Amino acid sequence: MQLTKFNYDNKIVRNFAVATIVWGIVGMSVGLLVAMQLVWPFMNFDLQYTTFGRIRPVHTNAVIFAFVGNGIFMGAYYSLQRLLKARMYSDFLSGVHFWGWQLIIVATAITLPLGLTTSHEYAEMEWPIDVAITIIWVVFGINMFGTIIKRRERHMYVAIWFYIATFVTVAVLHIVNSVQLPISMWKSYYLYAGVQDALVQWWYGHNAVAFFLTTPYLGMMYYFLPKMANRPIYSYKLSILHFWSLIFIYIWAGPHHLLYTALPEWVQSLGVAFSIMLIAPSWGGMINGLLTLRGAWDKVRTEPTLKFMVVALTAYGMATFEGPMLSLKKVNAIAHFTDWIVAHVHVGALGWNGFMTFAILYWLIPRIYKTELYSKKLASTHFWIGTLGILFYAIPMYWAAVVQGLMWKEFTPEGVLKYPNFLATTLQIIPMHMLRAIGGALYLSGALMMTYNLVKTMKKGRLLANEPAEAPELTPVVVNERAPHRRLERKPILFLVLALIAILIGGIVQMMPTFMISSNVPTIASVQPYTALEIQGRDLYIREGCVNCHTQTVRPFRSETVRYGEYSKAGEFVYDHPFLWGSKRTGPDLHRIGKKYPNKWHFDHMLDPTITSPGSIMPAYPWLIEQTLDASTTKAKLNAMRILGVPYTDEDIHHADANLLEQAEGIAADLNGQGLNVRADKEIVALIAYLQRLGTDINNAPEAKTVND
């Protein structure tokens, strides 16, 4: 059989590898900074661009989309070419993909500190960046499918199935979660409101973990682990079961992020049931990986790459067992909104994603530079420091979570909350947060060691940009294969369609009834749209990233209703574009904060939180007092809200500016009457208006009324 000569493109792999390292260090450094801000608030630097609320999303997006994202593309571009025995479809598209993705990252790193955010967790970028992500993702897809189509290997290996599922699912998730109505270049509102928005966001958020942090890494595990161990995967049959079960089940589990909220009960129950079922395919993948090392465990002692892979798989197993456990309502009642979730996420991110990325970098860089790794000893040191870093990160966070979760719920024998002041529970866990920062610093120092080691490796060798290869061209299929999956393995488009169907079923079953059946979201007659000033205040709340530390959903527990007030109802959020329920209580819930304190309390609290709450770790927001509110957008915002279904009248919109001024002057007069000198056009006034409105509408009606009544 005649062999065709061709080259593998290693340059694009190298480029993505370098980007992975650079953005990894940036993302981890910002993570360390936000960790330290939670211990020493002065590290917010009294600058609006460096406060926790604005840069925490920089950290999450940097590590997810910049570090892990570039890691995915590095691994996929290397393995795709070799598994398909073909060069990437187009060098031009590879270049567009690489530079486009880096520009998206830079744009995100600039806009988020400026407060240009949509507030949807892990999707905070505003609409122009969302459009750019869509375009670049399509470029990646064309390049990948182009390569698959011109392949010289008839059957697609399991790694490629995971890449296909990643491509199609991320596309669906991103598009559905990014349906926004722009009102300007850098401001938009989500189409959905309240409960629906929450369901969409956590369908996206959960499955971003599934299909960005998990499936592409499973694909890479199926390629790189056999290469590192120099033996094939343990069971190919198990990999088929693993793949289809995982992509089918994962998509259903999103609602476990919203237990005890106003989300319909049946959706929550579906989320719980499928979360428990998810253990099976997840562990199937982990076991398939670990058993691949059977007979090769001696290599784990000497090969740093395998050390990293073993811990990565173990962390995957731990995180995928812990996730379903956290979805049990009894556990969730204590763990949710605490540092447990942060620990859970970081066991996955630091252990699974981080360590596998390091393993691949250590394995791949010497190969494309045709040399040996500069120092195996340094890589082993990195492994141990990184492992210590994970332990120092996770254990104190679990400890902090249990301590704080129990303190929130503790009553005295007399039946009152033992810790009525939320701050008391925050101060109790500061030492654990210090240990967490040490863990993060250890992990980052390991990554810096790796960078030094890899730079020295690159200098020692020389990039083989075009690696020669040869393989026979594919001949037409003459024998019809009987096994259906065998046939499917050579039909990429059919494979894509079936994967799409598998991931769509769960989303449709959960979302369609919540969107189409009005009884799933009972309305409350007394709940009215926000005023013009409150809308502006709400957008300041979004700009400052308050949702990163404060929830707006009171769960139906005695410990919460006593602390915060009446539990939250679905009908209270029908005008909330976007929902702002949050996912973590670094500070107290704010849904019932309205009218709880006088206007001056809020003014003092934003000027310096320690005035009203001595010892508070919340940053100060003095610029809200100095900066003038941009009221030029008020009418456009109300118009946009009306298009989205909020019942503003023509009069509301026509008189928006006058109404805004009238309400602002009322608040300013109240503040000035208490010895302050505040002008009505300052941002602080709008924020106070919003905070004083929160959760108060329900008090205006003696009885909640639903559409079923």
Add this chain to the structure above:
Amino acid sequence: MFKQITDLSGNEWYLIASLWIFLLFFITVGIRLFRMRKDDADYMKGIPMDDAAQPEDDSVN
């Protein structure tokens, strides 16, 4: 634990239908795998081990 997946106020058909869909899907895939030929599985397992790369030539940049 079990109350949360049984007490669904008349909406349990969502859950039951969803579980049935998965169960049928899982059983179908399981049967197919049971009947899969060992040669095919072994061939697929071996794909990553053969990356078709050739010894280095003068294309080094």
